[in-house]
Amino acid sequence: MATATKKKKAAGSAKKAPARTSKRAAAYTPPKKFPISFRVNGSEVRAEAPAHTSLLYLLRDLGFTEVKNGCEAGDCGACTVLLDGVAVNACCVLGVQAEGREITTVKGIGTVENLHPIQKKFIELGAIQCGFCTPGMIVAAYELLEKKPRPSREEIKAGIAGNLCRCTGYVKIIDAIEAAAGEMASSKGRKS
Amino acid sequence: MIPAAFGYERPATLEEALILLARHGEGARILSGGHSLLPVLKARLAHPGVLIDIGRIPALSGITRTAGGLRIGALTTHYEVESSPLVREACPLLAEAAGRIGDVQVRNRGTIGGSASHADPAADYPAALLALEAVLVASSPDGTRGIPAADFFTGPYENALKPGEILTAVEVASSPAGSGGAYLKAAQQASGFAICGVAALVTLSGGSIASAKIGVTGVATPAYRARKAEEALAGKPASPESLRAAAALAAEGVDPLDDFHASAEFRVQLAKVYTERALAEALRRAKG
Numbered sequence: 001m002a003t004a005t006k007k008k009k010a011a012g013s014a015k016k017a018p019a020r021t022s023k024r025a026a027a028y029t030p031p032k033k034f035p036i037s038f039r040v041n042g043s044e045v046r047a048e049a050p051a052h053t054s055l056l057y058l059l060r061d062l063g064f065t066e067v068k069n070g071c072e073a074g075d076c077g078a079c080t081v082l083l084d085g086v087a088v089n090a091c092c093v094l095g096v097q098a099e100g101r102e103i104t105t106v107k108g109i110g111t112v113e114n115l116h117p118i119q120k121k122f123i124e125l126g127a128i129q130c131g132f133c134t135p136g137m138i139v140a141a142y143e144l145l146e147k148k149p150r151p152s153r154e155e156i157k158a159g160i161a162g163n164l165c166r167c168t169g170y171v172k173i174i175d176a177i178e179a180a181a182g183e184m185a186s187s188k189g190r191k192s
Numbered sequence: 193m194i195p196a197a198f199g200y201e202r203p204a205t206l207e208e209a210l211i212l213l214a215r216h217g218e219g220a221r222i223l224s225g226g227h228s229l230l231p232v233l234k235a236r237l238a239h240p241g242v243l244i245d246i247g248r249i250p251a252l253s254g255i256t257r258t259a260g261g262l263r264i265g266a267l268t269t270h271y272e273v274e275s276s277p278l279v280r281e282a283c284p285l286l287a288e289a290a291g292r293i294g295d296v297q298v299r300n301r302g303t304i305g306g307s308a309s310h311a312d313p314a315a316d317y318p319a320a321l322l323a324l325e326a327v328l329v330a331s332s333p334d335g336t337r338g339i340p341a342a343d344f345f346t347g348p349y350e351n352a353l354k355p356g357e358i359l360t361a362v363e364v365a366s367s368p369a370g371s372g373g374a375y376l377k378a379a380q381q382a383s384g385f386a387i388c389g390v391a392a393l394v395t396l397s398g399g400s401i402a403s404a405k406i407g408v409t410g411v412a413t414p415a416y417r418a419r420k421a422e423e424a425l426a427g428k429p430a431s432p433e434s435l436r437a438a439a440a441l442a443a444e445g446v447d448p449l450d451d452f453h454a455s456a457e458f459r460v461q462l463a464k465v466y467t468e469r470a471l472a473e474a475l476r477r478a479k480g
Contacts, residue, residue, distance in 0.1 A: 034200065051200030051243065052195045052233075072193040073234065073235075074231055074298065083301075086271075087300055089297045092225075092227045092230045094200070094230070094243075096202070096245075097226070097247060099202075160296075162295025
């Protein structure tokens with residue numbers, strides 16, 4: 001719309017228009033790009049991005065599309081990743097802030113061939129409906145179980161309070177995290 | 193949502209950060225956790241030319257003991273405050289308030305310096321910092337000064353920092369023996385921000401209340417000390433009646449916020465009720 005209006009004006013004053021256009025072009029300098037090197041799921045990644053590119057955009061542009069773009073304002077948790085082992089909203093971290101850091105996405109927690117107990121229980125217990133919140137939810141659950149291996153249901157609710165799900169009503173997600181915690185505890189018990 | 197382009201600086205020391213801030217002046221904003229600032233920039237409510245990322249300045253991190261309490265570096269995350277054995281022992285009220293902020297991701301990334309500087313009128317920290325009479329330490333090329341919490345929060349998203357100053361630490365005194373603190377809030381359902389949050393610190397002497405300090409957030413802007421209620425409690429017996437009488441003064445003389453989350457009238461009512469509950473819980477803890 002804005003472009004159409006500009007064109008009209010330019011047509012009305014044909015002589016002035018080219019000068020104005022070239023002035024604008026001269027005034028615009030693309031934002032400086034910063035080299036960023038960091039690790040994602042254990043692999044070295046090198047990228048270049050302007051400072052205002054969020055870690056979320058940077059990761060998705062690099063092909064890590066398992067990191068979901070939800071609200072982009074730190075409310076929904078769909079973009080949750082681990083930054084040096086700590087769950088954060090990738091939308092509220094700048095790409096440049098990842099320099100030298102270790103990022104873990106849901107694919108770094110377990111793979112299709114070798115699912116993490118949390119991922120396994122999400123599938124078994126029907127904790128996934130549309131699936132959009134799932135990557136962030138699993139990363140948040142992973143961090144929760146790192147901090148508290150056997151959380152109560154209330155503690156699970158608090159642990160995923162930053163992750164919104166519009167399908168499941170959360171009950172099956174809480175069931176799955178609880179079951180995963182149980183499985184992890186018993187497999188740990190067997191090992192030792 | 194993409195913010196307008198900005199420059200980026202990542203100083204390694206506080207001195208370097210202060211020089212950069214002086215050079216860029218009003219066009220610069222300080223970035224720490226980013227969980228408040230970046231949403232503001234994405235909503236295009238601010239247009240800084242450059243962000244100065246203080247996130248990797250070691251001198252701004254960590255919790256250390258001081259003569260009478262604790263020094264909490266500006267970069268200390270809410271989770272670190274919430275889970276720190278030092279904070280839990282010296283001023284458990286602050287740990288409790290930190291644990292009520294936002295959600296896990298926000299507490300993992302958000303910092304005490306960032307939250308205090310952002311000065312959101314519905315944030316949790318201001319109530320606790322007021323009740324604890326915390327001192328906010330600001331550094332500038334001219335030196336360092338301490339700003340009492342009561343003078344620090346000056347308005348909605350406004351603080352007492354002067355141009356060129358960076359908030360570097362928060363100092364809190366250890367809560368005295370015979371004291372108890374509590375932070376309670378009525379949270380806005382979706383965001384978790386306080387519609388009314390009350391931090392109370394009560395110190396007992398014998399069977400009576402030696403002093404009570406009450407910080408209230410979310411009700412008016414900026415967060416305030418409920419001094420009328422505090423005065424009404426000094427020297428009074430530690431009874432439910434004195435708590436109720438004092439709590440009735442919790443919003444005395446303030447101009448309450450009125451918005452789609454809650455009417456002014458409701459906020460005043462919440463301030464009274466939550467002050468009474470916070471005082472009762474603080475008293476219970478003071479009695480041990």
